[in-house]
Amino acid sequence: MSGISPRDIRGLGATDIAAALRRRELTSVEVTQAYLEAIGAGNAGLGAYLTVDEQEALAQAREVDARRAKGEELGPYAGVPVAVKDNISTRGLRTTCASRILENYVPPYDATVVARLRQSGLVVLGKTNMDEFAMGSSGENSAFFPARNPWDPSRVPGGSSSGSAVAVAASLAPWALGSDTGGSVRQPASFCGLVGVKPTYGRVSRYGLVAFASSLDQIGTLTHDAAEAAALMGIISGYDPADSTSVPEPAPDYPALLGREIRGLRVGVVREGFGEGVEPGVQEALRRALDVLAGLGAVMGEVSLSMTTYALPAYYVIAPAEASSNLARYDGVRYGLRASNRSVTDMYGRTRQAGFGPEVKRRIMLGTYALSAGYYDAYYKKAQQIRTLIKNEFSSALQSYDVLVTPTAPSVAFRLGEKAADPVQMYYQDYFTIPVNMAGLPAVSVPCGFSGGLPVGMQLIGRWFDEAGLLAIAHAYLETTGWHRFRPEPAVSVAGEAR
Amino acid sequence: MAHVESLDAELQAAYEPVIGLEVHVELQTDSKVFCSCPTTFGAEPNTQVCPVCLGLPGALPVLNRRAVELALRAALALHCTIPPECKFDRKNYFYPDLPKGYQISQYDQPLGVNGWLEISVNGEVRRIGIRRVHMEEETAKSVHVAGGTHTLLDFNRAGVPLIEIVSEPDIRTPEEARAYLNELQSIMRYMEVSDCKMEEGSLRCDANISVRPRGTDVLGTLVEIKNMNSWRAVQKGLEYEIIRQTRLLSDGEPVVRETRHWDEGRGITRPARGKEEAHDYRYFPEPDLVPLALDPAWVAEVKATMPELPAERRARFVRDFGLPAYDAEVLCADPAVAGFFEATVALYPQPKQVSNWIMKDVLRLLNDAGLPLAATPLRPEHLAELCRLVDQGTINLTVARQVFEEVFANGRAPAEIVAEKGLAQISDESALLKVAREVVAGNPDAVKNYRSGKEKAMGFLVGQVMRATKGRANPELATALVKKALAEQQGQE
Numbered sequence: 001m002s003g004i005s006p007r008d009i010r011g012l013g014a015t016d017i018a019a020a021l022r023r024r025e026l027t028s029v030e031v032t033q034a035y036l037e038a039i040g041a042g043n044a045g046l047g048a049y050l051t052v053d054e055q056e057a058l059a060q061a062r063e064v065d066a067r068r069a070k071g072e073e074l075g076p077y078a079g080v081p082v083a084v085k086d087n088i089s090t091r092g093l094r095t096t097c098a099s100r101i102l103e104n105y106v107p108p109y110d111a112t113v114v115a116r117l118r119q120s121g122l123v124v125l126g127k128t129n130m131d132e133f134a135m136g137s138s139g140e141n142s143a144f145f146p147a148r149n150p151w152d153p154s155r156v157p158g159g160s161s162s163g164s165a166v167a168v169a170a171s172l173a174p175w176a177l178g179s180d181t182g183g184s185v186r187q188p189a190s191f192c193g194l195v196g197v198k199p200t201y202g203r204v205s206r207y208g209l210v211a212f213a214s215s216l217d218q219i220g221t222l223t224h225d226a227a228e229a230a231a232l233m234g235i236i237s238g239y240d241p242a243d244s245t246s247v248p249e250p251a252p253d254y255p256a257l258l259g260r261e262i263r264g265l266r267v268g269v270v271r272e273g274f275g276e277g278v279e280p281g282v283q284e285a286l287r288r289a290l291d292v293l294a295g296l297g298a299v300m301g302e303v304s305l306s307m308t309t310y311a312l313p314a315y316y317v318i319a320p321a322e323a324s325s326n327l328a329r330y331d332g333v334r335y336g337l338r339a340s341n342r343s344v345t346d347m348y349g350r351t352r353q354a355g356f357g358p359e360v361k362r363r364i365m366l367g368t369y370a371l372s373a374g375y376y377d378a379y380y381k382k383a384q385q386i387r388t389l390i391k392n393e394f395s396s397a398l399q400s401y402d403v404l405v406t407p408t409a410p411s412v413a414f415r416l417g418e419k420a421a422d423p424v425q426m427y428y429q430d431y432f433t434i435p436v437n438m439a440g441l442p443a444v445s446v447p448c449g450f451s452g453g454l455p456v457g458m459q460l461i462g463r464w465f466d467e468a469g470l471l472a473i474a475h476a477y478l479e480t481t482g483w484h485r486f487r488p489e490p491a492v493s494v495a496g497e498a499r
Numbered sequence: 500m501a502h503v504e505s506l507d508a509e510l511q512a513a514y515e516p517v518i519g520l521e522v523h524v525e526l527q528t529d530s531k532v533f534c535s536c537p538t539t540f541g542a543e544p545n546t547q548v549c550p551v552c553l554g555l556p557g558a559l560p561v562l563n564r565r566a567v568e569l570a571l572r573a574a575l576a577l578h579c580t581i582p583p584e585c586k587f588d589r590k591n592y593f594y595p596d597l598p599k600g601y602q603i604s605q606y607d608q609p610l611g612v613n614g615w616l617e618i619s620v621n622g623e624v625r626r627i628g629i630r631r632v633h634m635e636e637e638t639a640k641s642v643h644v645a646g647g648t649h650t651l652l653d654f655n656r657a658g659v660p661l662i663e664i665v666s667e668p669d670i671r672t673p674e675e676a677r678a679y680l681n682e683l684q685s686i687m688r689y690m691e692v693s694d695c696k697m698e699e700g701s702l703r704c705d706a707n708i709s710v711r712p713r714g715t716d717v718l719g720t721l722v723e724i725k726n727m728n729s730w731r732a733v734q735k736g737l738e739y740e741i742i743r744q745t746r747l748l749s750d751g752e753p754v755v756r757e758t759r760h761w762d763e764g765r766g767i768t769r770p771a772r773g774k775e776e777a778h779d780y781r782y783f784p785e786p787d788l789v790p791l792a793l794d795p796a797w798v799a800e801v802k803a804t805m806p807e808l809p810a811e812r813r814a815r816f817v818r819d820f821g822l823p824a825y826d827a828e829v830l831c832a833d834p835a836v837a838g839f840f841e842a843t844v845a846l847y848p849q850p851k852q853v854s855n856w857i858m859k860d861v862l863r864l865l866n867d868a869g870l871p872l873a874a875t876p877l878r879p880e881h882l883a884e885l886c887r888l889v890d891q892g893t894i895n896l897t898v899a900r901q902v903f904e905e906v907f908a909n910g911r912a913p914a915e916i917v918a919e920k921g922l923a924q925i926s927d928e929s930a931l932l933k934v935a936r937e938v939v940a941g942n943p944d945a946v947k948n949y950r951s952g953k954e955k956a957m958g959f960l961v962g963q964v965m966r967a968t969k970g971r972a973n974p975e976l977a978t979a980l981v982k983k984a985l986a987e988q989q990g991q992e
Contacts, residue, residue, distance in 0.1 A: 087557075088557075089555075089556065089557045095556070095557075097556070102556065105556070107550075107555065107556070107557070108550065108555070109550050109555070109558075111557060206557075206559060207557065207558070207559050208557040208558075209557050210556040210557045211556075211557065211787075213786075214786035214787050215786035241561065242559060242561060243559050243561075244559065244560065244561050244562065244787060244788050244789055245786075245787065245788075245789060321783060322783075322786055324591075324781075325589050325591050325600070325601050325781070325783070327600075328591060328593065328599065328600020328601055329554045329556070329598065329599045329600045331593060331595075331600060333595050333598075333652070334553060334554070334598065334652075335555070344595055348593055368781065371591070371781035371782075371783055372779055372781060373779045373781075376781075376782075376783070380783060
C-alpha cells in the first residue's frame with residue numbers, strides 16, 4: 001500500500017496519477033476509491049454526477065491492477081479514472097442527457113469515445129450532470145438538479161457540460177469528457193478555471209454521442225492543464241468508420257507536440273472580444289494574458305470578425321432545426337418515457353410534454369418553425385449562407401494569423417437564477433464560442449486569471465485540425481503563468497454550508 | 500358518391516386521364532442501407548436490428564456502398580442522367596414504424612433524373628418519362644393485432660434500402676400503368692436490383708392521377724392513390740378513379756386535391772384521413788452523412804458491368820431466334836425464364852418449339868405452383884430431352900405433357916420416366932392393329948356413322964384406340980390402322 005492519502009491522490013492530477021500507477025506507487029483501486037469517496041462526500045452539494053457507477057468502476061480498476069500485476073502492456077493512462085458527460089452512451093450505464101424522457105434509458109452499446117477510454121484502461125467513474133440534451137449555458141436546465149460552481153456554489157458552473165466541469169474543478173474526477181455544440185465545453189471550462197478543448201468537427205467520433213445539433217456537436221475534454229488535455233485528446237481522437245463525418249486521418253501525437261515553439265507565432269486578437277458586452281474584469285484578465293503571449297515571443301496583431309454578430313442568430317436557427325429532428329425519436333415507442341397508452345397521438349403528445357423541459361421544448365418549436373414549408377428559405381437556408389460567410393471570414397483571418405484570441409465568455413460565472421428568466425441573455429453567453437462551431441474549427445479555453453475571485457477563460461481558435469498548435473500555446477502560457485494550479489476551496493464544506 | 504361501373508363512350512372520348520406512378524423498390528443487398536444488419540426476409544421479428552436501425556440515441560448512419568451501386572444500376576437501366584453529386588435529406592414525420600422520427604431520403608438532389616422506359620400496349624410502343632430515382636430507407640413493419648388493442652412493430656425491415664422511381668405523368672390508361680409496372684419489374688429483375696415481389700412488399704406502387712378534357716395541355720386536379728397492394732389493385736384503383744373524376748368533371752363538380760386509399764374489399768377509393776395529407780415533411784440536408792460523390796469513372800464502370808436490359812434481350816430473341824415479337828415479350832418478362840429458354844435452345848436448336856413449350860407449359864405450371872423457376876427442379880436438359888423424345892416418335896405430345904408435369908414436380912429425367920412407366924409410343928403395327936380391330940368391332944354406331952360419310956366419327960374411333968393404349972399409340976399409325984380395320988370388316992361383310 002502506498003503512503004499517499006486519498007486527498008493527496010486527488011491533488012496529483014491525471015498525469016501524475018498515471019505516472020504513479022506506472023511506477024506502482026498507487027493502484028487503480030486506490031485511486032478510484034479516493035475519487036468515489038470524494039464523490040460520496042461532495043456530489044450532493046455540487047450536483048456534478050447524475051449516476052455514479054461504483055461497482056463497475058472498482059471492477060474496472062481491479063482489472064487494470066490485475067493486468068498490470070501480470071506485467072501486461074497497458075496504455076500510459078491505464079487505471080486513471082474519468083468522468084463522462086451524460087449524453088455520451090455507456091453500455092449498461094444509464095445515459096439520461098439530464099432529461100426525464102431518458103431517465104431510465106440504459107444504452108446497449110458504448111459510444112466510440114467510451115470504447116476508446118476503456119481500451120486505454122481508463123476507469124469510468126460515472127455520468128455527469130448537464131443542461132438537458134446539452135441545451136443551455138448554466139447547467140440549470142438539468143431536469144434533475146443544477147450543478148454548482150465549486151469556486152462559489154451560489155453560482156453556475158456554466159453549461160451545458162456543467163457536471164463534467166464541476167467534477168474536474170472540484171477534484172471529483174481527474175478529468176472528464178464533455179460535448180460542445182456552441183460552447184458547452186469551453187464556457188464551463190472558463191467558469192471553472194479549466195482547460196476545455198473543442199476539437200475540429202470530424203476529429204472525434206460522434207458515434208454514441210446523443211445528438212443535439214449534428215453538424216455542430218463535437219466531444220471535447222475538460223482538464224486542469226494542457227498536458228492532460230493533450231493526453232485525453234490523444235485517447236479519444238481519430239477516424240471512426242461508424243461516423244460518416246469523422247475525418248479519415250489518424251490523430252497526431254498530441255502530447256509529443258506540446259513543446260512546439262511559440263516564438264514567432266502570429267496571434268490575432270479579435271477586436272470584438274473587447275466590445276461593450278464583455279465585463280471589464282474579463283477584458284483586463286485577457287489583456288494581461290495577451291501581454292504574456294507577447295512576452296513569450298508571439299507576434300501580436302488585431303483582427304475584426306464582423307460576421308460574429310450574425311453567428312448567434314444563425315446558430316439559433318440551425319441548431320434548433322437539427323435538434324427538432326434529432327429529438328423526434330423520443331416518442332415513447334421503443335425506449336425512454338412513455339406517458340400514455342391511449343392512442344399513438346396521445347402517447348406522443350403526453351410523452352413529449354412530460355419528458356422534455358421548457359428549454360428543450362422551446363428549441364424544438366424554434367427548429368420546427370424554421371424548417372416549415374414557406375419559411376425554410378428565409379431561415380434555414382439563410383442561416384446556412386451566413387455559416388459559409390463565417391467560415392470564409394475565419395479562413396481568411398487564419399491565413400494572416402496562426403491563432404485567434406477572444407474571451408471564452410463575456411462574463412465570469414453568474415448566480416443561479418440570474419439569467420434563467422431571459423433565454424436570449426443566456427444565449428449571449430456563447431457569443432464568442434458559437435462562431436467556432438459554425439465554422440467547425442478547433443478552439444481551447446485556457447484559464448487566464450480571476451475577476452472578483454472567479455476564473456476567467458481565454459479562447460484560442462486555431463486552423464482546422466490544428467488542436468496540437470492550440471495545446472502547445474496553452475501549455476506554454478500556463479507553464480508561464482501557473483493559472484491552472486489554482487484550486488477552489490474544498491467544495492464539500494462550502495457546499496455543505498451553502499445548503 | 501355511388502359506385503360506378505363504367506363510362507360511356509362519349510365521356511371516354513371527352514376526357515383524358517393523366518397518370519404518374521411512384522414505385523418503391525427494395526434493393527436486394529445483403530445488409531441494410533445504413534448499418535450492417537442482414538436483410539433476410541421472414542426472419543424472427545426484431546432479430547435483425549442494431550442501435551442504428553432501431554434509432555437508439557447517439558447511433559449514426561453509414562451508407563452501404565453496394566446499395567448505391569444497385570440504385571445506380573437501376574437509374575442507369577432507366578436511362579437516367581447521373582449527377583456528379585447527390586445528397587441525403589431528412590424527411591421528418593412521426594409514425595411508430597419510423598424509429599428516428601425521420602426517414603433518410605433524397606429530396607432535391609436525387610441519384611438519377613430524366614430517364615425513360617418503353618412500354619408496348621396493343622402493339623403500340625410508348626416512351627414513359629422517369630422524373631427521378633432516389634434512395635431512401637425502409638420503415639419498420641407494423642403488425643396490427645386483431646381486436647385493435649395494440650400494434651406490434653418488427654424492426655427487421657427498418658433500414659432495408661429502397662429506391663423510389665417517380666414517373667412523369669405520361670401514362671394515359673390503367674393498361675399502360677400495368678405495362679409500365681411490368682416493364683419496371685422486368686428491368687429491376689434483369690439488373691438484379693430487386694426481386695420486386697409485390698406480395699412481400701419489395702415493390703410498392705402509389706399513383707398520381709388527374710383527369711382533363713381531351714385536347715388541353717393543362718393538368719387537372721391531382722389525386723394520390725395509395726394502398727394498392729397488387730397488380731390488380733393498381734389497375735382497379737386507377738379504373739375506379741378515372742370514372743369517379745370524369746363523372747365529377749362532366750357534372751361540373753370540382754375534384755378535391757387529396758390522398759385517397761384503395762379499399763380492396765369495397766372496390767373503391769376513399770379519402771385518407773386528414774392528417775395523412777397535411778404533412779409538412781420539413782426536409783433538410785442529413786447532417787450525419789456527407790454528400791455522395793458519383794465519380795463518372797465509377798458510374799461508367801457500373802454501367803459497363805450491367806446485365807442486358809429486357810428490351811435488348813427481346814430484340815435479340817426476335818433477331819437471332821426468329822421468334823415472333825409476342826413470344827419474345829412473354830419469354831423475356833422474367834430473366835430466369837429467358838435464360839432457361841436460351842439454355843434449352845443451346846441444347847435443342849428449335850427456338851419456336853422451345854418457346855411454345857415454355858409459354859404453354861412451363862409458365863402455366865409455374866403460375867399454378869406460385870414458384871419462381873429457380874425454385875423448381877426443372878432444368879433446360881429436361882425440356883431438350885423431352886422435345887427430342889417427341890421428335891424421335893418415342894412419345895407423342897399428349898404423353899409428353901404428362902411426363903413434363905412429372906419432371907417439373909420431381910426433376911427426374913424424361914427418358915427415365917418414359918421407360919419406367921412404359922409410356923413409349925406403340926408403333927408396333929401388329930399390336931396396334933389388334934386394338935384397332937377391337938375398337939371397330941366394339942363401336943358399331945360410330946362405324947355406321949363413318950360409313951354414312953361422317954368424317955368426325957373417325958376421330959372418335961382413333962380416340963378410342965388412344966384411350967385403350969393410354970395415349971401411347973402413335974396417332975398417325977393409329978389412324979391408318981383404324982382405316983385398315985374398317986376395310987377388313989367391310990371385306991368380311
